[in-house]
Amino acid sequence: MSTTKQSSVTSEPDQRWRRFWSKSTPYWFMSPYILIFGVFGIFPVFFMIFLSFHTWNPVQGLGSMEFVGLENYALGLTDPTLWQTLWNTILMALYSGVPQHLVALPLAFLLVQLGKRARHWLTTAYFLPYVTSTIAISMIFYIMYSRDSGIINQALMGLANWPVTAWAFGWLNHFLPIGWVQENSVIRYSVAFVVFWKYVGFNTVIYTAGLATISDELYEAATMDGASAWQRFRHIALPLLRPFIFFAVTLTIIGNMNLFDEPYVLTRGLQFASTNGMTVSNYLYRVAWEWLDMGGAAAISWILFVVIGIFTGLYFWFFGRRGLGGD
């Protein structure tokens, strides 16, 4: 009797302890996410709401915060530069995004017609820019865009002056040398080309994978019925690729909304052609870290959050259901 009592006394906390462990195990496993996301994800959102009603110069520490009410929002909403940079971002997204998919789709269609080995080698080459850093790529393009001695202007000059091609390209002399990164009129195209160049391969791989999901029998049946290559692309591949196109375009839009590195380097740290070459991310950086106006930057972030949210909602509303394949 006494022994059983004793054993129950020792086993009860033991059992409770064990139950606690087994109950809490999932949370131990989730703890990295809960902790890090809590600290870097949830807390700052609330702090940023608070901050957007204040002015704060981070260099002077947290004590320098001052309550200013809605002033930051009023300044942000009436700030022409914010809307200009948003417009720049949208235009660069269009200039780089539209050609990206217009090139990647047919390129993928060509690639899947090839043998395995040729396809692999070509894909490897096309994908290479995606692996390299945007900073490295932008630095290289910055050199190639150089006004007086860059390879691009040199090549154009060659075309315009070489007797064989001069008749066709002579008119270029009127514009040369072009300040690809110095002039506001061309900077968006210069940035967009680098972005285009970097991501074509990525999209091509996505589309190649998409095309691989379409069975050969469909193509064969269409060929038997006398469909040309273009018709097979237009009426078989394209409709079946819809979910892939939707996904790839969504990624392009998200990526372009965050565009920072390429314009930052190409405008030489926002010194050249920054009226048309600066994106919202660049501007946010400038307000927060060059002008040290954290409160203003927080308000701008919230304004952007709403604008991007509206656009995202509209995008999914118009394209989401169709893009995902349902009707």
Add this chain to the structure above:
Amino acid sequence: MAIDTFADDWQQTSKADLTRRFMKLLLRAAMWAALLTAVFLTVFPFFWSLLMATHDRSTMFGSGLNLAIGDQLANNYQRLLDAMDFWVGMLNSFSVSVVGTAASLLFCSMCGYALAVFKFRGRNVLFTMMICSMMLPPILTLIPYYMVIDALGLTNTHLAVWLPFSINPFGIFLMRQYVMASVPKDLLEAARLDGANAFRTYWSVALPLLRPGLATLAIVQFVFLWNNFLQPLVVLTSSDKMVITQMLRSVQGVPNTPWGALMLGTFISILPLVSIYMLASRQMIHGLTSGAVKN
């Protein structure tokens, strides 16, 4: 009569066949021309940066098209070391990428494992939160990111550059999918009955089965951390902490930039990833598009 029309028919088709074959050949030639032009345009900038690394300012900015290989490579290397602590930057990038990748492999697999294996209160909330945070554009989180780093006193530390990304929601999602697909529940149950505790079961039963998923995540994470620029730019301020992307960019602004040296540095900085890519392009392409392409 019948034979006659047959012969006529045959002749006609053969003629049509010939033109069709010719057209096909022409199309094929055009296709290859397009494909190879695209390869040229893709590879050219890399080739160009290497070529520029052999020139100094005078030959680079001399007039005319200069396609010759210069003789300044050794001098440019010296100039590169004068302009920045190049190898310090490389080492910083390397340690940030390695430590950050290792941490994210551990954290993401732990969380993905929990989401896939356990049923617990708050699981759906956590999962939904994770998916939502994936959709948030990073620029909107830049200010709060910096505020927290500043408040924790982590500015100018490498921890600040990798820790927030070690719980990459995409990685957690990926690991969850892998656990559900390739770790049989019976096996976990058997391990539990054999007396292994939960962590032990995860570590020595589940983790080895997750190797392909871990490799994919490692690629994504390493490439991201090595190439990342924005977060280091914001939090790393002293030159002994800066990563290589930041160092290269910072020299762009100085007067009389030694561009040849900078091109050499740029080329060396992309070499690690490019050489891994050369060896394992299939895996890297698969890994880097795994968010987009189900396989």
